[in-house]
Amino acid sequence: MNAAEIPGRLEAFLKGETGAKEVSVSGFRSMTGGATRRAFACDLDLEWMDGRQARHEAVLLVFRPAGQQALGAREEFNLLRAVHRHGVPVPTPLFVGDDALGRPFYLATRISGESIGRRIVRDEAYAAARTLLPTQLARALAAIHSVAVEDEALAALPGAAGKGDLVEAALNGLATLYRQTKVEEHPVFELALRWLENHRPSTSRRALVHGDFRIGNVMVDASGLQAVLDWELAHIGDPLEDLGWLCGRSWRFGRPELSCGGVGSREALAAAYQEATATPVDPEALRFWEIFGNLRWGVFTLVQLRAFIEGISRDVELAMIGRRTAETEWELLGLIEGKGIA
Amino acid sequence: MHDRPQSTEILEAVARLLLDEIVPATSGRLQFLARVGANAVRLVAREIRQGDEALQQEWQRLDALLGVEVQPQEPGLRAEALARRNLGLATAIREGAFDQTETLVPLVQHLRAVVAAKLEVSDPKLLGQGGG
Numbered sequence: 001m002n003a004a005e006i007p008g009r010l011e012a013f014l015k016g017e018t019g020a021k022e023v024s025v026s027g028f029r030s031m032t033g034g035a036t037r038r039a040f041a042c043d044l045d046l047e048w049m050d051g052r053q054a055r056h057e058a059v060l061l062v063f064r065p066a067g068q069q070a071l072g073a074r075e076e077f078n079l080l081r082a083v084h085r086h087g088v089p090v091p092t093p094l095f096v097g098d099d100a101l102g103r104p105f106y107l108a109t110r111i112s113g114e115s116i117g118r119r120i121v122r123d124e125a126y127a128a129a130r131t132l133l134p135t136q137l138a139r140a141l142a143a144i145h146s147v148a149v150e151d152e153a154l155a156a157l158p159g160a161a162g163k164g165d166l167v168e169a170a171l172n173g174l175a176t177l178y179r180q181t182k183v184e185e186h187p188v189f190e191l192a193l194r195w196l197e198n199h200r201p202s203t204s205r206r207a208l209v210h211g212d213f214r215i216g217n218v219m220v221d222a223s224g225l226q227a228v229l230d231w232e233l234a235h236i237g238d239p240l241e242d243l244g245w246l247c248g249r250s251w252r253f254g255r256p257e258l259s260c261g262g263v264g265s266r267e268a269l270a271a272a273y274q275e276a277t278a279t280p281v282d283p284e285a286l287r288f289w290e291i292f293g294n295l296r297w298g299v300f301t302l303v304q305l306r307a308f309i310e311g312i313s314r315d316v317e318l319a320m321i322g323r324r325t326a327e328t329e330w331e332l333l334g335l336i337e338g339k340g341i342a
Numbered sequence: 343m344h345d346r347p348q349s350t351e352i353l354e355a356v357a358r359l360l361l362d363e364i365v366p367a368t369s370g371r372l373q374f375l376a377r378v379g380a381n382a383v384r385l386v387a388r389e390i391r392q393g394d395e396a397l398q399q400e401w402q403r404l405d406a407l408l409g410v411e412v413q414p415q416e417p418g419l420r421a422e423a424l425a426r427r428n429l430g431l432a433t434a435i436r437e438g439a440f441d442q443t444e445t446l447v448p449l450v451q452h453l454r455a456v457v458a459a460k461l462e463v464s465d466p467k468l469l470g471q472g473g474g
Contacts, residue, residue, distance in 0.1 A: 185428040188453050190435040198441065256468075317378050323385060326460040327468055333454055 001102040003030060007042065010060070013100035020046040020054075036232060037063045037073075041110055044094075056094055062105045073097075073104035075156040076231055080108065082153035083208070088143040089227050111227040117216035121253035121262035125222060132224035134264030137213075137246065138272035140228055145207040145239040145277070154208055159236035166204045166238050171196055174296055181302045183309060188329040192295045195336050201240075201285035209237040214251045215261035240281070243269060244289030248297050249331035250324070266290070291335050298328035353387040356380075388463045396459035397424065403452050404431070 001009075007025040014023045024045045031039040044056040063073045071079065077096040084090050091108035098104050120126050147154065154160055162169055175193050182189075211233030219227040246269065252262035259266040270281040305322035307313055347355075360380040365373055397420065401413050404427050411427070414420045434440065440449045461469050 184425065185432040187428060187431045187435055188457065190432040191440070191449065191453065194435055194438070194441070316375060316382055320378055320382055320385075323460075323464040326457050326464050329453070329457045330461060330468065333450055333457065337450060 003028075003040070006040065006060070006062075006101060009101055010042070013097055014044065014046065014095065017095055017097075018046055019048065021049050022047040031059065037061045044107070056107070057110045058094060058107045059091065059110045060105060060107050062101060062103055064103070071156065071232060071234065073106050077106040078153040079157070079231055079234060082147055082151050083144060083228075086143050086147050088140055089225060091227055091229070111219045113219040113221040113226045115216065115219050115229065117214075117251055117253045117262070120215055120220050121255055121258075126220060129220055129222055129224040130263045133220070134260050134268045135272040136225035137218070137261070138269055139276045140218075140225060141210075141213065141239070141242050141246075142273060142276035144210055144213075144228070144242070147208045149206050149208065149236055151208075154236065157208070157235050162236065166206060166236075167200050170237055170241070170292065171200075174292070174299060178295075178299045178302070181299060181306055183302065183305060186298070186302075186325070186329065188332055189295060189298060191336065192291055192298075192332045196288065196292060196295070199284070199288055201238075201282065201288050203282070203285070204238045204240075206236055207239040209235055209239065209241050211235050211237075211242070212245070213242045214246050214248065215253065215263065216251055238289065240285055240289040241292065243273060243281075243286060244291070245293035245296070247290050248293045249327060250294075250297055287335065291332060294328050294331050294335065298325055298332070301325045301328065350387040350390050353383045353390075356383045357387075385464060388466070392459070392463055396462075397421070399459065400424065400456050401427075403455055404428075407431070407448060407452050408434075 007028045010025045011023045014020065014025075022045075025042050026045070027041065027043040029041050031041050038061070040060040040062070042058055042060055044054075044058050046054045061073065061076075074096055077093050080090055080093040084092060091111050094107040094109065096106040114120055114123075114126070120129070149160070159166075159169065171193070178186075178189055178193070210228065210231065212230050213228065217228070217230040218225055219229060243266075246261055247259045247266045249256065252258060255262035258264055260269040266286065270283070270286055274281045301321050301324055304318050305325070308315070308318045308322060357380040360376045360383075364376040365380075368376055394417070398413075401411075401420075401424060404424075405411065408427065408431065411423075414423050435449070440446050458469060
């Protein structure tokens with residue numbers, strides 16, 4: 001659909017959804033276009049017969065035809081509602097629709113702030129926020145991981161049907177993706193896979209995992225964390241997977257010595273998470289999931305390399321991501337040697 | 343023999359065009375891609391300057407790790423042979439040949455040297471920073 005037709009169609013949809021007499025969609029503008037959805041900003045004003053009024057500063061997400069692993073609009077909307085109920089800071093989900101705009105979509109509140117990682121990690125304006133972030137991120141993760149896996153909003157997520165060993169499933173999934181995707185051999189990735197197989201954590205638990213929890217996917221303002229965004233990779237897995245991913249080398253934005261997203265140490269993150277969950281974090285298990293996370297990102301760079309080589313996109317940015325695989329290999333070797341681990 | 347400028351000098355001129363002319367004249371996504379493009383041509387210039395020294399060293403390190411093999415002289419055959427040796431190394435790792443400390447330590451040293459040679463081209467700043 002032409003974007004210019006969206007506000008009018010949205011007004012008709014909202015009248016039907018809410019029974020409001022007057023609905024106006026204003027300030028409509030395009031925000032970003034991703035691989036799986038387009039985002040628009042808009043302001044919704046509603047007025048009912050009895051004089052009640054409501055105003056929402058909203059973001060509209062219009063989904064592209066379903067990708068391989070991406071959640072559908074309704075699944076993501078339901079997931080947001082569930083985590084919102086559990087106190088996770090997220091955009092408040094407002095309305096969901098299947099075909100009023102020709103494609104599935106949902107509306108959520110628009111959160112103001114900064115999500116560009118480089119600015120959050122480096123700008124003076126976020127210096128105070130950075131001191132708060134490790135604890136705030138740990139608490140948000142604890143809230144995500146507290147959602148009952150039986151919650152029906154989670155039934156559509158990858159891994160929800162699995163009953164077997166979580167760690168085994170995660171390792172097999174990653175090894176398979178690597179072997180299907182690789183264009184050349186990466187002996188470092190083989191070593192990391194082997195290391196992971198030989199160092200499985202002795203305990204694991206099934207939980208809702210965000211799957212892409214990192215600086216760059218959270219909204220931050222001067223007072224710190226405002227919202228957790230980008231839920232497309234949510235799945236059922238081990239909660240420490242999210243902590244390990246957050247500590248990945250590729251999102252420290254020029255502060256490599258600050259292992260927790262360029263804003264703190266992995267030890268501070270683990271301590272705050274431990275306090276928030278009242279459950280000890282085994283440092284060796286966290287190391288396992290940090291190696292897993294770096295390897296997962298390394299394999300994702302190969303996925304993007306393949307898209308470039310196969311001509312799906314000839315974008316120079318995509319081409320250069322292929323040369324970032326070595327950065328992940330370097331980090332993996334350091335972690336396997338035990339550097340940086342207290 | 344080609345005339346001057348050398349290929350690396352031409353690439354640096356392209357990088358300067360992107361950074362000094364295109365970046366100030368653009369904004370948003372296009373400006374970002376112009377910066378990425380400048381980084382890309384500088385990466386290629388570093389790769390040209392590195393030459394095939396890194397390949398030679400990788401071959402010799404594999405000799406030390408897996409046993410000596412004669413290196414083909416023709417560049418295409420050499421790259422093919424190196425890919426075959428790395429496939430052998432990957433298979434050996436997967437099968438557990440490097441699980442013990444006495445084999446793991448030389449393997450990690452080898453891989454560090456190979457990855458460092460890649461980073462000299464792709465991200466020279468990262469090298470002083472260690473890992474982990």
